[in-house]
Amino acid sequence: MDMNEALMALDNPIRRRILVWLKDRSNFPPPLPEHADVDGVCVGYIQEKAGVSQSTISTYMSLLKRAGLVASERHGRFTFYRRNEPAIRTFLDRLGGEIGQGGHSSEDIDE
Amino acid sequence: MDMNEALMALDNPIRRRILVWLKDRSNFPPPLPEHADVDGVCVGYIQEKAGVSQSTISTYMSLLKRAGLVASERHGRFTFYRRNEPAIRTFLDRLGGEIGQGGHSSEDIDE
């Protein structure tokens, strides 16, 4: 969990919205029957909702994944992305611990 | 409180550290006697601890201030910066509300 990468990934309204959308699958079209049990949303659906190009959405999802905020799973030709809840919680906890009120050492901030 | 600006300001280890340093004045040299009662730290001390140029620290503090995360107060030739605790709390609350687990609408995210 690289705080810089996570903050960078989140410094974009569309990428933040994607994280929010992924909370609830009802934000997306129903999955193909064969994927009814897969946990996550395929890139195409996210792209459609975000309204950016295919290459841009792929880059966005890579950034979110590199930051650890989402996880991906490939099923056939489709890549499904889902929130990485423990990582998101860790990120929020660490950010709050660092910059929030209360004692915390700045030594914990990695370059 | 512009979330984008705040996240951008925080996507830099030195700026995050400054916010942490400002929690505790013992991180800085003792104030001039005449400023013993002033709440905040003057730019020069922050610059010295951060180890960046004078113009850079001024820019850093402007970014943090523009994001609302710090407030400033001028006393004579000195500008004192201090944490804006309510704003920091608001920022963390909003970020947690948005991207944290639990129901929240993505409509709340401003472009």
Place this chain on the structure above:
DNA sequence: TCCATATATCGAGAAATAGCGATTTATAGA
């Protein structure tokens, strides 16, 4: 008024990011 000092602002070059279309890769199915 004149000077010293603290900070802000300006201007610039380097580096990073944004977003796109084109291309490549991987996979399912005919």
Place this chain on the structure above:
DNA sequence: TCTATAAATCGCTATTTCTCGATATATGGA
């Protein structure tokens, strides 16, 4: 094997950010 499709990667230009030194501004004191 060949084709179609989903997604990733590449290459590009425009924009933004980074960081600095130089300059400007403001203020207190001689």
